[in-house]
Amino acid sequence: MARIKLKDIRHAYTANPASDADYALKRVDHVFEDGGAYALLGPSGCGKTTLLNIISGLLRPSEGAILFDSQDVTDLATEERNIAQVFQFPVVYDTMTVYDNLAFPLRNRGVPEDEVARRVREVIAMLGLEGQARRRARGLTSDEKQKISLGRGLVRADVNAILFDEPLTVIDPHLKWQLRTQLKELHHRFGHTMVYVTHDQTEALTFADTVVVMYEGEVVQFGTPEELFERPSHTFVGYFIGSPGMNLLPARVEGRTAHLGSQTIELPGAPGALGAKRLELGIRPEFVRLGREGMPVSIRKVEDIGRKKIVHVELEGENIAAVIDEDLEVPAEPRVSFDPAHLSLYADSWRVEMEARP
Numbered sequence: 001m002a003r004i005k006l007k008d009i010r011h012a013y014t015a016n017p018a019s020d021a022d023y024a025l026k027r028v029d030h031v032f033e034d035g036g037a038y039a040l041l042g043p044s045g046c047g048k049t050t051l052l053n054i055i056s057g058l059l060r061p062s063e064g065a066i067l068f069d070s071q072d073v074t075d076l077a078t079e080e081r082n083i084a085q086v087f088q089f090p091v092v093y094d095t096m097t098v099y100d101n102l103a104f105p106l107r108n109r110g111v112p113e114d115e116v117a118r119r120v121r122e123v124i125a126m127l128g129l130e131g132q133a134r135r136r137a138r139g140l141t142s143d144e145k146q147k148i149s150l151g152r153g154l155v156r157a158d159v160n161a162i163l164f165d166e167p168l169t170v171i172d173p174h175l176k177w178q179l180r181t182q183l184k185e186l187h188h189r190f191g192h193t194m195v196y197v198t199h200d201q202t203e204a205l206t207f208a209d210t211v212v213v214m215y216e217g218e219v220v221q222f223g224t225p226e227e228l229f230e231r232p233s234h235t236f237v238g239y240f241i242g243s244p245g246m247n248l249l250p251a252r253v254e255g256r257t258a259h260l261g262s263q264t265i266e267l268p269g270a271p272g273a274l275g276a277k278r279l280e281l282g283i284r285p286e287f288v289r290l291g292r293e294g295m296p297v298s299i300r301k302v303e304d305i306g307r308k309k310i311v312h313v314e315l316e317g318e319n320i321a322a323v324i325d326e327d328l329e330v331p332a333e334p335r336v337s338f339d340p341a342h343l344s345l346y347a348d349s350w351r352v353e354m355e356a357r358p
């Protein structure tokens, strides 16, 4: 297994990129630690597959270098990088049995047969394929075939990394949760460096220790699931992560006071110089208090989501979502306040740190 360093990587599909807009990857400079579980998360077209292909060697970056531990692999082909890959659609040999499909990557490298048997049995057990081990792959469902593809990725102990590109796309929804959990267990057990591409936040947050959120060719946050929730670095992370996402409200700021229309809100600290940047206050729906205290609002819609309710209100012409307990009564003249510890400020979409009060 290896530590993967992406050093000032940029990539453009056009021949003579002139501006940032011409780059599918604007600049990526991050380290994926040895044995870590990473998810690349973002909407379609943000550059996830481009980055994964740069790690696997399918694509050579226009600029920058990629290192596996201290070895510069930028110019090495995929086969020379010693990585395993799992794609969206199953890659299995139909005429082979499940067992032989899983044994193939090991036998190919001359691993002794007793070691093959030990590894393959372990993977078969983890994926719950015991009943199918001696069956040919041809007759299996696409779920089962994709489990074999996952198994083939996981069976080798000596790989530098395992790369997954939306591996659960063909999996039946009720099995997805089970497989995600199994992958997490396999990661703990085998300790591979894993990079998992997805546009699904639940997949990313359940699988990864570190989530790499991408947006328009940039990494906008590289953090734990808790950090993405508590301290989104960019407004995109705020509204992409969470359900519903973070409320973002245009604001003016003077000293420690934010103005939302005619309302004022005390900030938890003083932001530094903000210049002429576009400012927004961010507050997650979980930290909006709805009651008799605070700023007057009008109710737009109430959604029941089990033990909680999402109440959509209007404040100074802006829509805000609040998540409240199911049994909390909404007063006749509702007001909202924001938990100051969970207020964020964004300038031109990027988070601004606020100096704590003395």
Ligand SMILES: Nc1ncnc2c1ncn2[C@@H]1O[C@H](COP(=O)(O)OP(=O)(O)OP(=O)(O)O)[C@@H](O)[C@H]1O
Residues within 6 Å of the ligand: 013, 024, 042, 043, 044, 045, 046, 047, 048, 049, 050, 051, 199
């Ligand atoms: N071979 C290519 N030639 C030209 N442009 C490309 C090529 N592959 C990707 N792009 C462009 O690069 C950008 C990033 O694409 P990429 O496939 O990396 O995004 P993604 O986040 O993986 O999206 P998806 O989830 O849809 O696969 C997009 O604007 C895409 O149109």
